[in-house]
Structures are given as structure tokens and as C-alpha cells.
Amino acid sequence: VVPLMVATVVGLVLLWPRGETPVRSVPVHAPGTSIEIGTVVDILEETGSAEFGMGGQVRVELETGQGAGHTVPAQVPPEVMANGVDVGDRMRLMVIPEALGTGSPYIFWDFERTVPVGWLALGYALAVLLVARWRGLAAMVGLGASLAVMVVFVLPALMLGHPPLLVALVGSAAMLFLSLYLAHGVSIRTTTALLGTFVGLAITVVLALWGTRAVNLTGTGSEQSLTLINAFPNLSLADLLLCGIVIAGLGALNDVTITQASTVWELHAANPALSRRRLFSQGMRVGRDHIASTVYTLAFAYVGTALPMLMLAALMDRSGLETLMSGEIAEEVVRSLVSSIGLVLAVPITTGIAALLAPNTPSTSSRTAQTGLAASGSTVGGQ
Known part of the structure; x- marks a missing residue:
């Protein structure tokens, strides 16, 4: 076992990543946008059609960011609404100021899963x-x-x-x-x-x-x-x-x-x-x-x-x-x-x-x- 251990240590030394690595080098979201966390407090409406899917809006109480403590409308894609969105679900929302003209700058990004996991x-x-x-x-x-x-x-x-x-x-x-x-x-x-x-x-x-x-x-x-x-x-x-x-x-x-x-x-x-x-x-x-x-x-x-x-x-x-x-x-x-x-x-x-x-x-x-x-x-x- 000792030769195997020595070979492993030598391999780690020779192959060890040195200097700057690409880890976390790609931004998750575009400049000028941010990701905030909130809890769904109300399901407002579903929009769309059977052909293109049913999207919708929900009201979310923000937990992070400048609007923490405020309740805001958020847009949810049809495939997410189809799988079920319930009051009490925690979401990660992308804040896109340019999307204000579509009804809300808060767009569904993902569910917040830290607590259940x-x-x-x-x-x-x-x-x-x-x-x-x-x-x-x-x-x-x-x-x-x-x-x-x-x-x-x-x-x-x-x-x-x-x-x-x-x-x-x-x-x-x-x-x-x-x-x-x-x-x-x-x-x-x-x-x-x-x-x-x-x-x-x-x-x-x-x-x-x-x-x-x-x-x-x-x-x-x-x-x-x-x-x-x-x-x-x-x-x-x-x-x-x-x-x-x-x-x-x-x-x-x-x-x-x-x-x-x-x-x-x-x-x-x-x-x-x-x-x-x-x-x-x-x-x-x-x-x-x-x-x-x-x-x-x-x-x-x-x-x-x-x-x-x-x-x-x-x-x-x-x-x-x-x-x-x-x-x-x-x-x-x-x-x-x-x-x-x-x-x-x-x-x-x-x-x-x-x-x-x-x-x-x-x-x-x-x-x-x-x-x-x-x-x-x-x-x-x-x-």
C-alpha cells in the first residue's frame, strides 16, 4: 500500500491545479440584474393558451435585496405553473429592471431548496x-x-x-x-x-x-x-x-x-x-x-x-x-x-x-x- 500512497501523493503534487482556475468564472446572471429570494403569498392569475402553455403571476414577499419585506408580483413560466406553484413556496427571482414594461421586473429563476435539502x-x-x-x-x-x-x-x-x-x-x-x-x-x-x-x-x-x-x-x-x-x-x-x-x-x-x-x-x-x-x-x-x-x-x-x-x-x-x-x-x-x-x-x-x-x-x-x-x-x- 505504501508505494500506492507515495504514487498518489506524487500525482497530486504534479497535477495539482496552480494559479487561477476557471472555477466560478462564468457569471450566473447578466450585469445590471440580481437574484433575490422570496416566499409566494398569493397566486394571482394564469395566462396563456392550451397551445402555448399557461404562464402566470404570483405575489412574492421578498426576503433579500432592497425590497426585503415588501410584496411584489412575479412572472412565472408556463412549464413551472403546470408543475404546480403553491402558497408558501420559496423562489429565487431574477430582477430585470428592463422587464418592468411587461408587468413586473421580477422573473422566476428557480425554487429555493436550501431548507428542505x-x-x-x-x-x-x-x-x-x-x-x-x-x-x-x-x-x-x-x-x-x-x-x-x-x-x-x-x-x-x-x-x-x-x-x-x-x-x-x-x-x-x-x-x-x-x-x-x-x-x-x-x-x-x-x-x-x-x-x-x-x-x-x-x-x-x-x-x-x-x-x-x-x-x-x-x-x-x-x-x-x-x-x-x-x-x-x-x-x-x-x-x-x-x-x-x-x-x-x-x-x-x-x-x-x-x-x-x-x-x-x-x-x-x-x-x-x-x-x-x-x-x-x-x-x-x-x-x-x-x-x-x-x-x-x-x-x-x-x-x-x-x-x-x-x-x-x-x-x-x-x-x-x-x-x-x-x-x-x-x-x-x-x-x-x-x-x-x-x-x-x-x-x-x-x-x-x-x-x-x-x-x-x-x-x-x-x-x-x-x-x-x-x-x-x-x-x-x-x-
């Missing part, structure tokens, strides 16, 4: 703490550290034009070290899971390299990709797609490898006399169940994420195979297959490493129990 995050944290206690707290710290790597290193490095695959490998390695060791502690068991995860990651990288090139995936299947081309003309979207595939498989890999390492360690603790072959075979019984459940979990996760795109693809008059082989769908298929293969192969690899590294001597409790039995046997024999 904050409650969800708090509920998540409480659930983790109540069930996993200190281990859960450590896991959340590891998650926060991993997200910090994404924000501070991966995204700026990609924006500055560093090789996406190298950035993905170094960033993934850093996230693995932080998340696993912070969540599960520094131990041989955790190191076993880490080694298995790195092997699974290497398999994923090799398969992703071959898959994206063999299938001729370009990474240009979405509007976001076209926007990135305009912002970063020298960025290779195919390499960026490869980077995304590598990072996307980390969570599932962590899951299966730490489970397999823990399974083998618990089997050894329960029966220290088990040979390494038996440890491996019994650990794989659990591993096969884990594979069976995790594979369709990954597939369902990708299907759920790509559901709008799947609906659009299904509108086309073509066969199911042609739909699957279209560029935008093929990206998700390759992503799912590559991640799943890496995950499946990581299970026996991690189980084998754990069986090799499991302690050779019985645990303290086992030795104590054996000593007690031996003493009892001697006493009985003496009688």
Missing part, C-alpha cells in the same frame, strides 16, 4: 449516527473529505486541461485512501479492502479504455457536453467520459471490498482453525450473494439516472437493439457493464487477499478459551 441532509446524518454511531460519523467525515478532493482537485485540474485519465486515477486513489481509512480505521482488514479496490479500479480502467474506443463513444451525447466544448475547446469529451466511468464505480467497489474483507476476518475469528482455502470458499458464499444484489443495483441506478433520455430514445421508430446501440444509450450501457465487471472481479480478488492476510494465530479470546478447556481437561484427568 438541509433537513434531508440532517435526517441522513442522524440516521447514520443512530445506527452506525462513531463509525458512521467517521464514514461521513471520509465522505466529506472525498467530496473535497473532487471540488478542490479533480474539477479544477480537468478545467485546466490536465489529462482526464491521470486526474481520475490520482483523484480516485486519494478518495479511496481518505474514505476507507477514515471510515474503517487503519488496519490490515482495511488495507485488504483497499488493495482489492485498487485491483478492481485497475480492471475498470482497462475495460473503460477498451470499451470507449471499441464502441467509438465520443461523449457528445448531451447538451452539457456541447456547452463544455464551447467553454473548453481543447477538452477531449471522450477522455472526460472515461474519467466519469472510472469515478462512478468507486462507491460500489468500496462496498463489496470492505464487506468481503470483513467477512473473511469474521470467519477467521469464529473459527481460527479454518485453512486459507476454506476461508476463501466460505467468504465467496457471501460474495456471490453480494454480487447478485449489487449488479442489478448498479443497473437500476443507471437506468433511473438516464430515464428521461430513455423515454426520448423510445420515441424513435427503431428496434430495441438500435436504441441500445445509439450513442447516448450506449454510453450508459458501457458505463454499467464496465463498472459491473470491475465490481464482480473485485469480489474474489479481495476475498483471496483477505484469506492470505488473515492472522495466522488465533485471537486472544480463542486462545483463552482453548487454555481454559485444556485446564478443565487436565483437572478432570487428575480426578
